[in-house]
Amino acid sequence: MRSEHLSKRLNLAMLIVVVSVLMLALPLIIQSYQRYQKNAVALSEMQSLKAVAELANLISSERGPANSAMSSTRAELQTHRLALNTRRAEVDQALQRTLVTLKQSQNEIGTQKIVSQLVPALKHGRDAVDAYIDLPIEQRSSVQLNHAIRTMFSVWDESYDILQSLVDHSHGQETASSHYYPLILLLADLRDQAGRSASNIIAAVAFNESIPEDDLARSLQTQRQSRYLWKLIDVIHPNNAQSAEFTRLHQQVKTRFLDQGLPLVDGLLFNSLHHEPYTLSSIELTQKIVGHFRSVVELQNYILDSSVLQAEAELNAARTKLLYTLVSVFLCLAAVIVTMIYAKKWVFAPLIHARQQLFDLAQDQAERGSASASHSVSLFDAIFHLKQKLQERDALEFQLKHHAYTDSLTGVSNRFALMKYVALIEQSHQNFSNHCMILFDVDKFKAVNDQHGHVVGDRVIEAVALTMKDHIRATDMLVRYGGDEFLILLEHVDLAQALQIAEKVRLAVLDIMLQVGNSAQPLTVSVSAGVATGEQTWVDLLEKADEALFRAKVKGRNVVSD
Numbered sequence: 001m002r003s004e005h006l007s008k009r010l011n012l013a014m015l016i017v018v019v020s021v022l023m024l025a026l027p028l029i030i031q032s033y034q035r036y037q038k039n040a041v042a043l044s045e046m047q048s049l050k051a052v053a054e055l056a057n058l059i060s061s062e063r064g065p066a067n068s069a070m071s072s073t074r075a076e077l078q079t080h081r082l083a084l085n086t087r088r089a090e091v092d093q094a095l096q097r098t099l100v101t102l103k104q105s106q107n108e109i110g111t112q113k114i115v116s117q118l119v120p121a122l123k124h125g126r127d128a129v130d131a132y133i134d135l136p137i138e139q140r141s142s143v144q145l146n147h148a149i150r151t152m153f154s155v156w157d158e159s160y161d162i163l164q165s166l167v168d169h170s171h172g173q174e175t176a177s178s179h180y181y182p183l184i185l186l187l188a189d190l191r192d193q194a195g196r197s198a199s200n201i202i203a204a205v206a207f208n209e210s211i212p213e214d215d216l217a218r219s220l221q222t223q224r225q226s227r228y229l230w231k232l233i234d235v236i237h238p239n240n241a242q243s244a245e246f247t248r249l250h251q252q253v254k255t256r257f258l259d260q261g262l263p264l265v266d267g268l269l270f271n272s273l274h275h276e277p278y279t280l281s282s283i284e285l286t287q288k289i290v291g292h293f294r295s296v297v298e299l300q301n302y303i304l305d306s307s308v309l310q311a312e313a314e315l316n317a318a319r320t321k322l323l324y325t326l327v328s329v330f331l332c333l334a335a336v337i338v339t340m341i342y343a344k345k346w347v348f349a350p351l352i353h354a355r356q357q358l359f360d361l362a363q364d365q366a367e368r369g370s371a372s373a374s375h376s377v378s379l380f381d382a383i384f385h386l387k388q389k390l391q392e393r394d395a396l397e398f399q400l401k402h403h404a405y406t407d408s409l410t411g412v413s414n415r416f417a418l419m420k421y422v423a424l425i426e427q428s429h430q431n432f433s434n435h436c437m438i439l440f441d442v443d444k445f446k447a448v449n450d451q452h453g454h455v456v457g458d459r460v461i462e463a464v465a466l467t468m469k470d471h472i473r474a475t476d477m478l479v480r481y482g483g484d485e486f487l488i489l490l491e492h493v494d495l496a497q498a499l500q501i502a503e504k505v506r507l508a509v510l511d512i513m514l515q516v517g518n519s520a521q522p523l524t525v526s527v528s529a530g531v532a533t534g535e536q537t538w539v540d541l542l543e544k545a546d547e548a549l550f551r552a553k554v555k556g557r558n559v560v561s562d
Contacts, residue, residue, distance in 0.1 A: 010348065014340040021336055025329040032325040036318040041171050042178070043311040044105035049166050049181070050304040051101040052110065053188050055094045056159035057297055059122070060192045062087050063152050063199055064290045066129045070145055071206040071282040074137065080283075081133070088126065095119070109169055110162055118158045125155040142203040146215070149199050156192050163188060180307035182236050187300035190229040194257060194293035197222040197265050198285055204272065206282035211272040219269060223262055230258060246306075249299040261292030407480040409458055410465035418479045418487065422538045432541050436498040436533040438488040439545040440468070440505070443526045443557040445484035452516055452523070459514055460525055467508050472501065486527075487545075495533050495562060502529040502560045510558070526558040 065084040072080045095114070102110045128151040132144055167181045200219040204211040211219070230253070264285065271278050280288070405417035425432065442448075442464060449457040461484065468486060469478055477489040488505075490498060506527055513522035530548030535541040552561035 010340070010344060014337075017336055017340070018333060021329070021332055025325075025332070028325050029322075029329065032318070032322040036315070036322045038171065039311070039315040039318040043308070043315050045107075045166065045170050046180075046307050046311040048098075048101050048105045048107055048110060049163070049170075049184060050308055051094075051098040052159065052163045052166060053184055053300065053304055055091070055098045056156060056163055056188050057191055057300065058087075058091045058094050059159050060156045060195050061290075061297075062091055063149070063156075063195055064286050066152060067149065067199060067202050067286050068283050070129060070132050070148060071202065071286070076283070077133070084129075091122075095122075107166070110166055113158075113162045113165065118155070118162060121155045121158045125152040128152070142207040142209055145203040145206060149202060153196065153199070160188060160192070180303060180310070183233060183303055184300065184307065186229050186233050186236075187296065187303060190226055190233070191293065191296045191300060193222045193226045193229065194261065194289075194296055197226060197262060198289040201265065201268055201272075202282050202285065205268060205278050205280070205285060208278065210275065211269065216269065216272070219265060223265065226262065227258065230254070245302060246299075249295065249302050252295040253299050256291075256295040257293045261289055264288055264292070407465075410462055410480050412465050412469060412478045412480055412486075415479065415481055418477070418481070418489070421477065421489075426538070431536040432538055433534060433536055434492055435541065436490045436493045436495070436531070437541050437545040438490070438498060438502045438505070439481070439530045439532075439542075439549045440464075440486040440488070440502075440527045441529075441549055441553070442484040443528055448523070448525075456514070456516055456523070460512075460523070463512050463514060464509055464525060464527065467512060468505050471505050471508050493533070495531065498531045498533060499560060499562060502531050505529070506558065506560055528552040528557050529560045531560065531562045 062084075065080060065087045069077065069080040069084045095118075099111060099114060102114070128148040132140065132148040135144070163185065167185060170178065170181070197219055200215050200222060201211050203209075204215060264280065268278055268280060268285065270276075405413060405420070407414040442460065445457065445460065448460055461480075465478070465480065465486065468488065472478060472488055473490075475491065479487040479489070481487040488501075490501070493501070506529055509525055509527045512525045514525070516523045528549060530545045530550070530552055532541055532544035532548055535544055548561045552559040555561060
């Protein structure tokens, strides 16, 4: 093919590569951008959720000063009324902040529910509280106080409904920060149940009356609900929330609220059931219980802050990934263009030159035909001839390695091959605990050489090696370790099995009969064997086998010993 044709094809290939990179990169860019958008929405939703949760907590906390104001005497009223007005101002400010946050996140459902449901409910609850406070003390009753308290319960119910709707309509359910949603809902519910456990009996305590059965049941129910919610929180809290601070706050809730706060209510229930004077007044109960369940609010605030931080981290990670994707695509395109330009000049030109050299080598391999015949040699022909040459070289290398690792007389592995195997085991950080070694020595081999000559001695060695090879597994390693010493290395064989193999080999060697010259009596051969296993290192295994072989020789030769 002519060079100009190659250049055109190269330009076409370059265009195809650029388009392919763009096609591959486009889905990645879209996916990264969508992920970034989803995390941005998740952060906005989490900020809205935090604002509503904090608002719900403040609404729930307004019941404390409201209960104190409604339970106070004329002398105490001004102080408690001032505290109530301060808390109401805090709630109103939080309400406005929440509306701003929801509008910024374009959460129309939450905004509409606050305006149409929560604000009227809050006004209705406050009106009920104010109406009760304005009543002369002699006209008040526990039923009226209970009614005002329950009216404030409904205000929190509306705020919790908004909180639940934010979670239900969240678009960030697949993000890591969404794992905090159930925990936030449970803690909000726990904080309100904590307040209700005391509020349900405030009226009876304030009027020093026995707690009605309905209020008694409600108080016990809220306590059970609080403990149940706490168990759920223990089960579902995210693993990434288990910091030292979380552990501290978690333990604080258990100690301050569950172990110390709820027993205050239980004590008053006990007083009522046994017709005893109440140990706490309604105002004292409110003040003490508020201090105890403040730990629940602190834990929820920590979770809310952690969830926002998690959402911000996810957004930053998504932004980084989007930028990384855009930069990577740009760099890939630049690299492709530069590479192709470079390749045209510095890669393909040498390849064309190499192509010509292959043709020259092909001509040389074919002992160079005529000049016209050289043009008929294809690139594949040249590669085929080179492949043949490489195969010949590989065959030669194999023969050289075979000679290097094989005993020339017996054809079994030699000591050099054994050392290579040992080095391989040691380099792989393995030990020899699952290896077994049988070390053989031909009995009285020197006498055979002295009496019959080295030719007969070589025949004996060959016969012994062949016999051993026939009586071991293909996976076992047979090595001519010395002049008349053989070594068998076995894997995954215990001592009893190794002794059986050694004995089988010994008996097989004993059956060898070699005809020597004109002698009527054939030459017989025997071997002694030492068996070793269970050592960690090669040196220890070899020494143990050598010692076993020595004991076999001491016993009178033609013996297997361990």
